[in-house]
Amino acid sequence: MDVGDPVSQGMIYDAQGADEIIVVDIEASRDQRLVDTRIINKMITKCRLPIAAGGGIRNVEDACRCFSEGADKIVVNTHAILNQKLIGSLAKEFGNQSVVVSVDVKKKPDGTYGVYVFSGMQYVEEDLTTLLRRVVDSGAGEVVVTCIDREGTLQGFDVDLYRTIRNLVSVPLIASGGAGCYDHMVDLFRETDCDACTVGKMLFLRDYDIVRIKAYLKGEHVIVRDA
Numbered sequence: 001m002d003v004g005d006p007v008s009q010g011m012i013y014d015a016q017g018a019d020e021i022i023v024v025d026i027e028a029s030r031d032q033r034l035v036d037t038r039i040i041n042k043m044i045t046k047c048r049l050p051i052a053a054g055g056g057i058r059n060v061e062d063a064c065r066c067f068s069e070g071a072d073k074i075v076v077n078t079h080a081i082l083n084q085k086l087i088g089s090l091a092k093e094f095g096n097q098s099v100v101v102s103v104d105v106k107k108k109p110d111g112t113y114g115v116y117v118f119s120g121m122q123y124v125e126e127d128l129t130t131l132l133r134r135v136v137d138s139g140a141g142e143v144v145v146t147c148i149d150r151e152g153t154l155q156g157f158d159v160d161l162y163r164t165i166r167n168l169v170s171v172p173l174i175a176s177g178g179a180g181c182y183d184h185m186v187d188l189f190r191e192t193d194c195d196a197c198t199v200g201k202m203l204f205l206r207d208y209d210i211v212r213i214k215a216y217l218k219g220e221h222v223i224v225r226d227a
Helices: 006-016 037-046 060-068 078-082 086-094 128-138 159-168 182-192 201-205 210-219
Strands: 021-024 051-054 073-076 099-107 113-117 122-124 142-147 173-176
Touching: 006 021, 006 037, 006 210, 021 037, 037 051, 037 060, 051 099, 060 073, 060 086, 073 078, 073 086, 078 086, 078 113, 078 128, 086 099, 086 128, 099 128, 113 128, 128 142, 128 159, 142 159, 159 173, 159 182, 182 210
Parallel strands: 021 051, 051 073, 073 099, 099 142, 142 173
Antiparallel strands: 099 113, 113 122
């Protein structure tokens, strides 16, 4: 679904006081290409807030292209999971604080969670607990965990998932997938101790903005970063 120009949307969220913008081309790895770094460059000239960029990053050279266009952080998913040495190489070159690892998961029939790569198209045999520990030990500065089952549904975060994995991730843990209203975020922060959450479709398709979201969270005694 096309909901607008990414640069224009970024300017809006910047003006509203978002903490950070994550720009990810979710089809890049599957198509064997890198995210269009020109978008990052255009966005960095219009926005003041940090920008994390990802999509198709396979090596240090790909990451360099993102940083050279102005990205503050890189987001790696498929190739970081399939290539166990990539995270360490990126952290050594750019610093742990610049490397965000994204992990996509889906609930299996037995109630456990499986890890997927290539935009949820390929199952990974490594179990979630082992993978998360490896990701952090390898040098990830932050971890984004996306629940594929909740992504785009606007039905709320999978609180059980984040409560389960919170103790496995010693670096900032970001929840992704399912935000649909204010109370979904309140429940997440109260029940899981996640450090942050991503918001996408809720902003695109419903009458919400960053200013009102932060005001609501403050009213519910959830700590938020001031603009």
